[in-house]
Structure formats: C-alpha cells, structure tokens
Amino acid sequence: MARNPLPGFRDFYPAEFSHRAHVMGAWRSVAHRFGFVEYDGPPLEPLDLYTRKSGAEIVGQLYNFEDKGGREVALRPEMTPTFARMAGARANALRKPVRWFSVPQLFRYERQQRGRLREHFQLNVDIVGETDVAADAELLAVAIEVMRELGLSSDDVQARVSDRRLLTALLIGIGVTEDQLGVAYAVIDKIEREPREVSTGRLVEAGMDRAIADALHELVAPRAYAELRAAHAHRAAAAEHFARLDRYLETLAALGVADWVRVDLTIVRGLDYYTGIVFELFDAKGELRAICGGGRYDTLLAALGDADLPALGFGMGDVVLTELLRDRGLLPDPSPSLDYWVAPADDSQRLAATHVASVLRREWSRSVEYPLRAQSLGKQLKSATAAGARLAVIVHDAVHATVRDLTRRAQCDVELPRWLAGEMSVTTADGSELPFRPDAADSVFDALPDPSLPDNG
RNA sequence: GUGGCUGUAGCUCAAUUGGUUAGAGCACCGGACUGUGGCUCCGGGGGUUGCGGGUUCAAUUCCCGUCAGUCACCCCA
Incomplete structure (x- = not known):
C-alpha cells in the first residue's frame, strides 16, 4: 500500500x-x-x-x-x-x-x-x-x-x-x-x-x-x-x-x-x-x-x-x-493536450525528427512530444493519440514530411524547410490561399476543401 | 477532542453464512500489427486483504486495539 x-x-x-x-x-x-x-x-x-x-x-x-x-x-x-x-x-x-x-x-x-x-x-x-x-x-x-x-x-x-x-x-x-x-x-x-x-x-x-x-x-x-x-x-x-x-x-x-x-x-x-x-x-x-x-x-x-x-x-x-x-459537472476535462507529436517514419529519422521538434518548440512555441526510443509508426500514432496530440508530423527524411490531423484523419505532405519557415500555403474551401504555418496548422485543416480526406491521403 | 459507520490492485468491485495458491473490469506495459492511430484478441507487471494482536485445524470473513477515511457534534476557513 x-x-x-x-x-x-x-x-x-x-x-x-x-x-x-x-x-x-x-x-x-x-x-x-x-x-x-x-x-x-x-x-x-x-x-x-x-x-x-x-x-x-x-x-x-x-x-x-x-x-x-x-x-x-x-x-x-x-x-x-x-x-x-x-x-x-x-x-x-x-x-x-x-x-x-x-x-x-x-x-x-x-x-x-x-x-x-x-x-x-x-x-x-x-x-x-x-x-x-x-x-x-x-x-x-x-x-x-x-x-x-x-x-x-x-x-x-x-x-x-x-x-x-x-x-x-x-x-x-x-x-x-x-x-x-x-x-x-x-x-x-x-x-x-x-x-x-x-x-x-x-x-x-x-x-x-x-x-x-x-x-x-x-x-x-x-x-x-x-x-x-x-x-x-x-x-x-x-x-x-x-x-x-x-x-x-x-x-x-x-x-x-x-x-x-x-x-x-x-x-x-x-x-x-x-x-x-x-x-x-x-x-x-x-x-x-x-x-x-x-x-x-x-x-x-x-x-x-x-x-x-x-x-x-x-x-x-x-x-x-x-x-x-x-x-455540477463544471470541472474541465483533465485529459492532456499536446500540439504536435513528431514521428520519425523509421529509426533512421530519429535525429531529423528531434530537430523538427526542437524548431516547433523554440520558433513556434508549440507543445511537442516525440518518441524517446525506436518505435513503430503505428505504436507512435497510438501514443500520440493517448497523449492528446492534435497533429502529427511524420518525418520521412530531412526534407519530406507529412502533417496529419489526428482528430480528422486528414493529412498534407510538406517540405520541412519551407513549412517550418512559414512559407508554405494551402488552398481553402473558398479557393483562397492560407499560409500553412506550424502555429496555425490545425486551423488550416478546418479550411481545407475536403476535411475528410482518405486515411492514407 | 467525543460518538457512529467503513477499510480487498492506481480506480470500481468480487470471493458460496470461516475452507485450497484472493479474482474480474478499467487503467498501465508488451505482443498479434517488421511504415498510418482510437477496435479486437493474447500475454505481463501490480495485493503482507490498512496495520498489530486474539479466537480457530483454518481468518478477507469473527473479536480487541491502532491507523486512515467518512458522517454527526465541536469549531470555523
């Protein structure tokens, strides 16, 4: 006891x-x-x-x-x-x-x-x-x-x-x-x-x-x-x-x-x-x-x-x-919340993912977690959901990554240097361009033409 | 401080009127699932039954003490 x-x-x-x-x-x-x-x-x-x-x-x-x-x-x-x-x-x-x-x-x-x-x-x-x-x-x-x-x-x-x-x-x-x-x-x-x-x-x-x-x-x-x-x-x-x-x-x-x-x-x-x-x-x-x-x-x-x-x-x-x-049911939901989970697509990308996490934390003031040991992608996404992460960044290599909205199962491929610099944009439902910045990524998914993209988009 | 009630995994609860090695669900960890999550299935860790004594062949179960929780009193924040 x-x-x-x-x-x-x-x-x-x-x-x-x-x-x-x-x-x-x-x-x-x-x-x-x-x-x-x-x-x-x-x-x-x-x-x-x-x-x-x-x-x-x-x-x-x-x-x-x-x-x-x-x-x-x-x-x-x-x-x-x-x-x-x-x-x-x-x-x-x-x-x-x-x-x-x-x-x-x-x-x-x-x-x-x-x-x-x-x-x-x-x-x-x-x-x-x-x-x-x-x-x-x-x-x-x-x-x-x-x-x-x-x-x-x-x-x-x-x-x-x-x-x-x-x-x-x-x-x-x-x-x-x-x-x-x-x-x-x-x-x-x-x-x-x-x-x-x-x-x-x-x-x-x-x-x-x-x-x-x-x-x-x-x-x-x-x-x-x-x-x-x-x-x-x-x-x-x-x-x-x-x-x-x-x-x-x-x-x-x-x-x-x-x-x-x-x-x-x-x-x-x-x-x-x-x-x-x-x-x-x-x-x-x-x-x-x-x-x-x-x-x-x-x-x-x-x-x-x-x-x-x-x-x-x-x-x-x-x-x-x-x-x-x-x-009266007025206490807030105590579940954790996290802005990003940065997931190396495989073990060789762990340092690249760690660097992305560092930039998101320092430059974009996001709350970020990433795996502290080698883990399969499936296991990581499971952990990311349990940690309350709204978004995942799947790092394929030093340049290529996928930003995935874990609540909508929608995702976008990005070029890491441009995305982290805030230079990428996406086309919204009404046809206008929105900057696709790390600090606004979840709201960008709101504006995407089809918020219910296929799972492996 | 006084009196009543209650104490079994982290949580919610079992254990045939005392009877083998105290179980289950949830949670946690691992696996099936060697590159896209919430499901499912399998496995694992985790208990000195609050603690100490007594009765008994045998105590989670009965008795006493103690500690803790809870309710009332007291007092108030």
Whole structure:
C-alpha cells in the first residue's frame, strides 16, 4: 500500500492539479478585472500574531510548533492578520482605497471532513480605506463574478447578506438588552440547524422573556426584504441601516448580480470582528458548507495596532468550491493536450525528427512530444493519440514530411524547410490561399476543401 | 477532542453464512500489427486483504486495539 499524505493534506496528481489551476485561474482573472492586485506573505508566522487578538484557546486549532531557534511559530490559519500587518505598515503610503487580493495556502489542525481539510487554498479579497457602502457591493460582486466565471448561475449559488448594525438595532427594538446581544448572535448563527425549543431555551437562559425570544424568531424568519423593511423601517434606530442596505442592493443591481443576492438576517458570521454588512455564499441545494464568507471589519486594523482604517474582505476556499463544480459537472476535462507529436517514419529519422521538434518548440512555441526510443509508426500514432496530440508530423527524411490531423484523419505532405519557415500555403474551401504555418496548422485543416480526406491521403 | 459507520490492485468491485495458491473490469506495459492511430484478441507487471494482536485445524470473513477515511457534534476557513 502506497504511503498517503498526512491526514487532511492532499496530493495533486495532474488531473487534480488541473482542477486547482482552473479554480485559481478564475480567482486571479476576476480579481484583476475588478482592479485588485496580488500580494502574499509568509506561510509561517509568529504564534502570537494569532493569539494576540483571538486568545490562547485558538492554539488548539493551529498548526503550531517551536522552531529550531526556540521561536513559537504557526502555519497561517487565515490571511487577515498578515494582511492587516502588511497594509498597516504602509497605510500612509498606499493609495486609497487599497484593493488587494491573495491566494494563500492556509492550515488548521482540525479533524477533517468533507469540505474541510487541514490545508486549503483560499482567495482573499480586501478593500481598505473606504466606508461607503459601494465598497461593500464591489466586494460581494467580486465573489459572485467568480461563481459566474466558473460556469455557475444564480440557480446554483445564492449570496445571503445581512448587516450587523441593522440586526443590532432591530434586536434592541424588540426588547433585547445590550448584554444579551452576544447570546442572541450565537443563537441566530445556528438557528437553522437547531430545533426552535433549543434556541428559545438558550435565550431564556440568558434572561430573555419568552415573548422576546418569540419575537426574535419572527424577526429572522425567512421572508422578502421588502416585507422585513415594511415591518420595521418605522423604527428610527433602524431607518439609517435600512437606507444603507437599500443603496447596497441598488449598487449590486447596477453591477448585474441582483439575482444572486437576498437579505437574510440569520447570517452573522462566526468571527466577532465584523462590524457591518456581512455575507456568505451557499450552494442553492444546501448540500455543502459555505463557499465563501466575508464582510466589513472597520475596527480590526486599529485593534491590531497597525492603522485606524476601515476595511472589508472575504475568503473563498478551494475545497467546497471544487466539490460544487464537480457535482455540477463544471470541472474541465483533465485529459492532456499536446500540439504536435513528431514521428520519425523509421529509426533512421530519429535525429531529423528531434530537430523538427526542437524548431516547433523554440520558433513556434508549440507543445511537442516525440518518441524517446525506436518505435513503430503505428505504436507512435497510438501514443500520440493517448497523449492528446492534435497533429502529427511524420518525418520521412530531412526534407519530406507529412502533417496529419489526428482528430480528422486528414493529412498534407510538406517540405520541412519551407513549412517550418512559414512559407508554405494551402488552398481553402473558398479557393483562397492560407499560409500553412506550424502555429496555425490545425486551423488550416478546418479550411481545407475536403476535411475528410482518405486515411492514407 | 467525543460518538457512529467503513477499510480487498492506481480506480470500481468480487470471493458460496470461516475452507485450497484472493479474482474480474478499467487503467498501465508488451505482443498479434517488421511504415498510418482510437477496435479486437493474447500475454505481463501490480495485493503482507490498512496495520498489530486474539479466537480457530483454518481468518478477507469473527473479536480487541491502532491507523486512515467518512458522517454527526465541536469549531470555523
């Protein structure tokens, strides 16, 4: 039995690596389109970077150890502290708003389950230095655009948004006291997964009247935003927060992602450093863990002592997202692809073929394979097909060769020096001449008069 | 960290209620096919049945432990 990687860690064979590259490609492409620039920091950090704000109990979830210099260190479990340090250190010099993103590999020492390993890659997107709600909309739009880029629709994924300031105002409005807010948040966070009696019990235990607990359930029960607004907008304390949420939703509509978004007051996020609008992305079937979560954390940078700047951001892990893409059949075919297989027609032409391969690689930037030992032509074409080659060059001698399209079984004889120099041309279906160049050979076959040439043409 | 379920080739699965030397398909390598591929046929490599112990004449099968996977809890990314 082969040795396995450590629990919760993954081997990326080429098929899995292509999936990973597919997801990361979408992340980077979308982030760049929104004007974000990429950064990175160390994967290993001093332990106290994480314990300073979160307390010592977090150590149980960290991949931490003492290094050979006696330093207490930890593999990074999240990117935000590193980001805060880096952005804070140069806060005065950076043009605001700062738009940065990163694709770190993060580590956490926890028992693994589906969608949760001890290591994962996460897209982190953050904006620093902007309090306007337009920044919140811009941020969520990035996350949703990634979904769209990967082929998902609003039928597959939904963004659930809330605002902690609004929720707080509404809770106070129904009679929840300041010191009960923490318990109220905790109960609301898991209200969908817990029986109502359990939630009520925890609220009553915290000193809340049963009538207020019922009102809390009523408040966060699923319903249309307009309805929620109509029921509560008359409260003065809530009015400004509703107005902000209105502008948030209007901006998201202008960004073309309104279909993906719905207000849901049960979204509070586990981390307590969030201060404003928060959101999570879920698969619409509700089968998987959250795909993405984030929000506004205006006081965190100041709390970490780096700079007093408003900020917001989200994290999107690769594990759940890839599971979802697999379930929906949206992962790319991992079969290999090769532009050319250069086949010596017989053993005496191996050096000539090797030279052709070299020119195609160097001059024409094609991906090229050729046999590394003497092989019959039949065997080679079999290998070429298995390698995913679209075209084969059968080298007869230093001058003569046949270019064969392996997908159409069509072929053309060429004079190697002229073909490699890009000087040959072929007549297309409409009678015009096309240059028959190595970098365009497959498209040239599209234009040939009869694409279904006989096998031994 | 706590509890339930599951571990047989790279993958998907067999092995008659404990019974010879643990099989098949796919994949991989070779051959039929000594100059034009995807088919077919033949052959080959690849397993300490996760690992360790116990019961038994005999264990892939039953029991215990352990490791790993998975689900729930916990926690959240």
